[in-house]
Amino acid sequence: MKTILFTLVIMLSACHQKPAQTGLPYFDTPDFKPIWIDKTTAGFQTLHTIPGFSFTDQDGKSITDKTVAHKIYVVNFFFTKCGSICPKMTDNMNKVAHAFINDQRVLMLSHSVTPALDNPSILKSYAKQKNIVNPNWHLLTGNKQQIYEIARKGYFAEDAVGYNKDFSQFLHTENFVLVDGHRHIRGVYNGTIDFEIENLVRHIKMLEQEVD
Structure with a gap:
């Protein structure tokens, strides 16, 4: 429901907001309340901002905040043994990956929430099984506490409900989070709903038109 409301807010803003408030909003809090703010204002x-991080992908490569510097990227959280929402989320992330397969400005980061089980070798097999071919789509593993911390405190992955949970409480969310080249959150989408993915692709293209 939250992601559907976000979509409606974006549509309405295009019609009713002042010129300085058009385009994608920023999200500063885990309740995903949108903020339209000019980059020249002090509040900006x-x-x-997403904090620094370091994880390992399916090819054994270190993926850090430097990897995504000045890139647009989409984040989600999954695990290879998940039989509920994860297969649909992976299929939908693949739609995003194919839409930008030749675009070096756009990355996808999928973090395993069971990193002790999902080592790089397992993630590599999963990538092959799911026909993940975009080299800019990184399936990530690493320290569980760090993954859960950045999910909840950095990406607000479980909205306000999960913000104060710790890494002993299982992380399970359908949210895809859109982050711009300055590591600001610019959108949240239900990764199991097809039209939300269409909106995500459209919003990525909008971000690519923004002037830094």
């Missing part, structure tokens, strides 16, 4: 400097 204090917007929530």
